[in-house]
Amino acid sequence: MSAKEFFTPAEQARIEAAVREAESRTSGEIVPMLVDDSYDYPRSEILGAGLFALATATSLSWAFFGESLWHFLWLFALSYFPFKLLIRKLPNLKRRLIHPAEISEEVKERAIVAFLENGLHHTRDETGILILLSLFERRVYVLADRGINNAVAHDTWDGVVDTITRGMLQGDACSALCSAIETCGQLLQENFPVKTDDTDELPNLIID
Structure with a gap:
């Protein structure tokens, strides 16, 4: 199944609503991204x-x-x-036929490229969070800017990845992703509460 077909229109709307809700309480930005693959191998x-x-x-x-x-x-x-x-x-x-280490490196590289291409490193408080779901590899990668990374424990994102991965294996990726978005929102809210002049700087869902 391709990235464009993975979530139904209703599920896409639910994910975007979860992002808006999470971002309404923080100055941070959360961007879920779904791709067919990270590399063609x-x-x-x-x-x-x-x-x-x-x-x-x-x-x-x-x-x-x-x-x-x-x-x-x-x-x-x-x-x-x-x-x-x-x-x-x-x-x-x-x-x-692909070594797991190669898959890990390619997914990480795709996340870094997507982070830069979509401007997550340009948020005002350096608090952009990218949640990448790469379907072919069946991998999830979370990449956060240094503003939020400096404020939370280094293993924080492992729990977010585990939540989404379990949901994908159980056939309920949408609920798992929404739960992960909520967790990211709580982390951002604790460290970067919403400001009076805050604006939505980035897309609430990217499907590539």
Whole structure:
């Protein structure tokens, strides 16, 4: 399911309302963001297709062509691109071909880029919070500006991530995200209460 289809229109409205409610009590900014993936991982398709094509060509050449090198080569070439396409079309298979550390780094990098591209580092009190949900990787990443990071414990965001992750696994990502937004709002309210001239500086939901 793509990012544009993951939340229904009613759920999107509910998330945006949760952000508005949380931000009504603080000068901080909370931006949930939903993306299809953080990276396309081309190496996983190349290596995976190569391994599957190698196994297929080896087995068929041994079984039918007496271990002929020439038959092995054309069998390998013939099967490589179908396997590459198959891996691309099967995200569960593709995900298994990627090292978890690479996934973690790519999701983190996507969060940093999104944070900068969407201007979360330009909020007045440096209190922007990005909540990134990356669907292919099944990962959640929370990135907060230094204003709020200097005021809360470093492991604070782990609880926010766990809340959303559990909700996604249980099939209720919308409620989990709204709960996480409320938690972020409470943290911001404690440290950065709303000001009389406060304005909504950033989008309440980004779907990319």
